[in-house]
Amino acid sequence: MMIASEIATLRETVQQWKRDRLRVGFVPTMGALHEGHISLVRQALQACDRVIVSIFVNPTQFNDPTDLAAYPRTEHADGRLLHAAGAHMLYTPDAASMYPSGFSTTVHVSGLSEGLCGAFRPGHFDGMATVVTKLLIQTQADCAFFGEKDFQQLQIVRRLVTDLDIPTEIVPCATWREADDLAMSSRNRRLTAQGRETAARLPAAMRTAAAALAGGSAVGTVLATLRATLEQAGFEPVEYAELREAADLQPQGIVTDGCRLLVAAWIDGVRLIDNMPVSLR
Ligand code: PAF
Numbered sequence: 570m571m572i573a574s575e576i577a578t579l580r581e582t583v584q585q586w587k588r589d590r591l592r593v594g595f596v597p598t599m600g601a602l603h604e605g606h607i608s609l610v611r612q613a614l615q616a617c618d619r620v621i622v623s624i625f626v627n628p629t630q631f632n633d634p635t636d637l638a639a640y641p642r643t644e645h646a647d648g649r650l651l652h653a654a655g656a657h658m659l660y661t662p663d664a665a666s667m668y669p670s671g672f673s674t675t676v677h678v679s680g681l682s683e684g685l686c687g688a689f690r691p692g693h694f695d696g697m698a699t700v701v702t703k704l705l706i707q708t709q710a711d712c713a714f715f716g717e718k719d720f721q722q723l724q725i726v727r728r729l730v731t732d733l734d735i736p737t738e739i740v741p742c743a744t745w746r747e748a749d750d751l752a753m754s755s756r757n758r759r760l761t762a763q764g765r766e767t768a769a770r771l772p773a774a775m776r777t778a779a780a781a782l783a784g785g786s787a788v789g790t791v792l793a794t795l796r797a798t799l800e801q802a803g804f805e806p807v808e809y810a811e812l813r814e815a816a817d818l819q820p821q822g823i824v825t826d827g828c829r830l831l832v833a834a835w836i837d838g839v840r841l842i843d844n845m846p847v848s849l850r
Contacts, residue, residue, distance in 0.1 A: 570652045572659045576707055579621070579660050583709050591618035595710035595737070597701060600624040601641035601755035602650050605745035609714040610654045612742055621708050622651050623660040625667065630696030641755055660708070667703060676702045678725045678732075681818055685721050685831055686842065689808045697722055698729050705730070705737050713737050718744040718752050720829060720844040724818060744843075746772070752843045764837025770802045771843055775830055778810075782824050783850045788812050789822075795832070804834040812847065824849050 573579045586593055594617030596609045606622075613620040624647060631637035644661075651659055675695050682694035705713060715723045727739050745753045749769040760768055778795040782788065796810045812821045815829045824847055831844040 570648075570656055570659055572648070572661065574661045574663060574666075576662065576666060579658070579707060580709075582658060583621075586619050587709070592712070593617060593708065593710045594620045595704070595708045595713040596620065596622045596656075597704050597713065597715075598622060598624055599626045599640065599755070600647050601643050601758070602647045603745075603753045603755060603757075605716060605718070605753035607650060607654050608745045609716060609742050610651065610656050612740065613712070613714045614655055616712055616740070619657045620655075621658045621660055621710065622656045623662070623704055623708070625660075625662055625700065625704075627667075627696060627700040628664055629668070629699060630693050632690045632692050639759065641758055662707075667700065675699050676729060676733075678728050681721065681725045681728055684818065684820075685809055685811065685813070686833060687721070689833065694722070694725055698725055701726055702729060702733065702735070705735050710737050712740050714740045714742050716742050716744060717844070718754065718842070720815075720831060721818060724816065750776075752841075754841065756839050756841065759839050760837050764839065767803050767836050768839075768841060771799065771804070771832065771834060771836075771841055772845075774798045774802070775832060775843060775845055779830050779845050779847045782812065782828075782830070782847045785824075785849070788824065799832070799834050804836050806835055808833040808835070808840075810834075815846070 594613035596613050598606050626640055628637055676698040677695050678698050687694050715726055723741055730737055730739055750772040751769045774795055778791050781791045792810050796807050799807045810832045813829050814821050815827045821828050826848045828847045829844050830847050833842045
């Protein structure tokens, strides 16, 4: 596996791959890799001839400096995992090359960025959209693979690629889960043993709510029960527990095909997010 930290090296390599008519896949990450990331790499390897994985802990998408400082960094283990998975290139730009002095451009996707996580993490989606735009332009990838766990992020990226005519196909990938159904996340490793045990009650409560919604129960009642269940389990705060239309993320008062149940809640000082599809039985 080749390791590049310079944009010039990345570009030269990708240009050669394109001259050789190879299909280039891209998996953007912030490192602290787990099996969920590796599943994205495997899907990319199935669909593409060459796969680039980036690791860049993007400072502009952290609205809280303590969260940025606490973000796990496991470069050596990440490199070993990617090598074993068969990635062709690890791209590790540094902050000075991504945001050189005088950098003044922000990509803002209005509407989609505003509610849900956007309401609780001001500036997060602008930072994410800006760095993803840069990474897609830098890698010139034919396809980029994004996990559905960050569902709002996925929809924002789809929108910006369409709006900015970026010729990269965005491939959504199913959320990878632990044996007890907790969605895999780099943040899970910050949970205490007790917090980790409680965390599994998040997907369990969401599945109960999704089943009630699919069975025709009133949306407001189900969401209020879900919130109360999580609070009783020890989640504090529950930032949101909402039913949204999947593509445009508009609030849904009734269940229709293509709805998504989305939750963000804190346990043990760690912010967890999860989402799942809901449709009428
Ligand atoms: O999902 C992530 O890990 C990040 O938001 C991403 C897409 C790598 C951009 O920094």
